[in-house]
Amino acid sequence: MALRVPQSNGPQLFKEGxxxxxxxxxVIFRNIQATKEMSEITRTSFGPNGRNKMVVNHLEKLFVTNDAATIIRELExxxxxxKLLVMASQQQEAEAGDGTNYVIIFASELLQRAESLLRMGLHPSEIARGYELALKEALRALEALAAEExxxxxxxxxxxxxxxxxxxSKQYGQEDVLGKLVxxxxxxxxxxxxxxxxxVDNVRVVKVLGGSLAQSRVEHGMVFPxxxxxxxxxxxxxxxxxxxCPVDVGQTETKGTVLxxxxxxxxxxxxxxxxxxxxxxxxxxxxxxxxVVCGSGVGDLAVHYFNRYGIVALKVPSxxxxRRVCRVLGANPLARxxxxxxxxMGYCDEIRTTEIGGDRVTVVRQWTAEELAASGVAAERPAFADRIQRSPLVTVVLRGATLNALDDAERAVDDxxxxxxxxxxxxxxxxxxxAAEMELARLVQDAADRTAxxxxxxxxxxxxALEVFARTMGDNAGVDSTALVAKLIAAHHAKAKTTVAGALVGPSIGVDVDCDHEPRLVDALAQGILDPLAVKSWGLTYATQAALTVLQVDQIVMAKTAGGPKLPKQQQGNWDEDD
Known part of the structure; x- marks a missing residue:
């Protein structure tokens, strides 16, 4: 009789579960699918014709916005x-202040392109090396595309x-109004x-309901609603x-009874x-x-004596x-x-109360040299004012019909x-x-042809993958994005920089998205359509790094969820409930 050797399932490395x-x-294809779904949420909000998302967060607060940073933050x-793509976009927001949607869209597109290469048989490390070479070539070419400064x-x-x-990209049609304010x-x-x-902390935003966005203005100083x-x-x-501290009579720490x-x-x-x-x-x-400016309450007794001496008392709960008002006034907050x-001690040239759209607001401001000269009362300004180091701070007063519209305008100003x-x-x-992305696509394509x-x-x-931005902009504008991208490719691959057969060609040809007509090809430099180089550079870098991080994950090990087993719904209930 032959002996049977028992089969071993290998060492038990982890706990059960x-x-x-x-x-x-x-692993890889599932992760790519997750990033694709993440990108599809924010992709329709890209560009001037991007649509708004209605997001209700865990506190049941409503957000109606096309700002990708707000969308992904509230989606949890x-x-x-x-989440790796979310963290990359948040770092883009911290570094460049704009381009969060740019990072998510490009990183997801890189991963989707990598999926087809993986199915062809390429190893993730080979794709990663190629992406790193392409990123280096793209950043080098981007430096050469700098047209103005x-x-x-x-x-x-x-x-x-x-x-x-x-x-x-946030408030299409209002870019001139908000741009002048910024x-x-x-x-x-x-x-x-x-x-x-x-x-950036020296530019504040105060939102006042009512009126229209065209009635917004800039106040030199701080505006308190x-x-x-x-x-x-x-x-x-x-x-x-x-x-x-509170400007009030002292309160005892314990309660007592006075007879x-x-x-x-x-x-x-x-x-x-x-x-x-x-x-x-x-x-x-x-x-x-x-x-007097106080960060806590002002008691009724203190108000009575302030009125007797004609002192203005302003409460600032935040x-x-x-801290900002201390910078404007050049003062130190006292805890006594x-x-x-x-x-x-602080100093200000003017404190006044005015009315904006039915709401009373208080303006604390310093006069500019021109205003001081035009006022005719410069002699009244005490010499004490010149010794105080004050920070220049301005407030953008935004007007609008709804709080959601004001919140979106505030995000555009912040960007x-x-x-x-x-x-x-x-x-x-x-x-x-x-235009920059399509030219980079051409240059990286040429570099790939020279690479063995x-x-x-x-x-x-x-x-x-760099063509995804033009395709997305065409999709959001409701036009044939395939034809639009084909025209852009033809314009950027033409050798001459002059008009050929009525078609614009050259490295600065981009898409002009206008409400009056379909998107058409224009010379972005001639039209004044310019983007900061730093936003593009950091966006390409963060998106590529996030995509490579996801691509190089080959195994997922998940621990057992803490807590006891979940009972079926019919068995859930109070532990001491009678059957």
């Missing part, structure tokens, strides 16, 4: 592969030229002589004290607190303080807003109620300001309207 997926079908993506940050026309495309705000807050010190707490609502050339026997005891009960508050406000008035020292921040590091501009070996297949796939 672990899942181990590996291979092309179970949990799939690991799709922003040379003068004090010129609103040059700033508008730089931010117009970024705003048009340009005016940027010029007012741009540090003279060193643009690299530009701080509330009126002062006191009867005095205006001050000029004022010393300001900023308190981070009063006579009317005299009742009258004397609050007399000490009144005397203390009266002395504190009198000291502020004696020090020349004409306005600690972030309190008392007279600030000259180093802690424009953040693009300016990226341009202060690299002021070069490249042709927009997909297997790498050329991945490089050609990279070049074909």
């Amino acid at each position: 672990y899942k181990n997926l590996q291979g092309l079908e179970e 993506v949990v799939h690991p592969a799709a 922003v040379r003068e940050w004090t010129d609103p026309a040059q700033v508008l030229k730089a931010v117009r495309s970024a705003i048009a 340009a005016e705000a940027v010029v007012a807050t741009m540090p003279r002589g060193d643009a690299s010190r530009f701080n 509330r009126a002062p707490e006191t009867a005095a609502q205006r001050a000029r050339f004022a010393k300001v004290a900023v308190f981070a 009063l026997h006579t009317a005299g005891e009742m009258l004397d009960y609050t007399r000490g607190e009144e005397a203390q508050m009266a002395a504190a406000v009198a000291e502020l008035h004696a020090a020349g303080i004409a306005a 600690k972030f807003e309190l 109620l008392g007279v600030p020292t000259p180093e802690e 424009g300001v953040n693009v300016v921040k990226a341009l202060t590091k690299d002021p070069r501009l490249v042709p927009g309207g997909c 070996g297997i790498n050329q297949h991945a490089m050609k796939a990279f070049a074909q």
